[in-house]
Amino acid sequence: MHEVLFYLFAAMTLLPAVMLVCSRNTVNAAMLMIVSFVGTAALFAMLQAYLLSVLQIMVYAGAVVVLFLFIIMLLDAGRIKSFKGRIKQIIVPLAFFVALSILPVLAILSGRGGEAQVGEAVAPASSAEQFGLLLFTKYQLPFELTGFLLLAAMVGVIFISRRNVSALPKSEGKE
Amino acid sequence: MFAIALNHYLIVASLLFSIGFFGVMLRRNVIVMFMCMELMLNAANLALVAFSRFNATPDHPMMDGNVFVFFVITVAAAEVATGLAIIVALFRKRATVMADELTALKK
Known part of the structure; x- marks a missing residue:
């Protein structure tokens, strides 16, 4: 049960983030950011940091995203240019993305960061x-x-x- | 006992950070770049909370990571307000939010 919830919330955090990076419409990007923040808040709750989870939703999904939406509508910059003819500009960020994501994952999986721990201790952060x-x-x-x-x-x-x-x-x- | 360990959270945090970094490098819209920076801050917060949860013992509750996340959230809110005000001022002056077209210092 715990594992299913973890993978659900991890997907809820990561997939909207990817869609945010690829989204054409800025308003959609702000909405996807809400979903990603709520997923992070759920992960905080799974780590028993309940106060931080509530703060995350209140400050980020509440105030920050509303501010973003307000500015997007104020500037009327909802429509932006697509990625056409910019293959060369994608290569370098993609290389950084692969390096930044693959290396830590490999390092963590190879066990250099210590063996996998199971959180049995009390969580005073709750x-x-x-x-x-x-x-x-x-x-x-x-x-x-x-x-x-x-x-x-x-x-x-x-x-x-x-x-x-x-x-x-x-x-x-x-x- | 559950099978989700510290490593799982760290992998999610590192993936989230690299997605945010990818977005900052890829996108040219200043507002979307700013959103991706928020994602990177979130990833760091997630790693901090995970570390302080999994290293906590009854003797030493390891609250420092959580308090640091508290401060990061506060400072991020101030940063968003200031950054968006700068973007609005920029848009009033230059009528664009694309980073490609903000080349006043180049010429």
């Missing part, structure tokens, strides 16, 4: 309490810095996305 304890004790400084980072990102986004950034000194007096 509770939000553990996260809270660590975030406010050991990782207090990164936690605060993350808050500052989010503030900086928000201010930066508001500044970047306003109109007439280049014509700022002139337009300021009129507005």
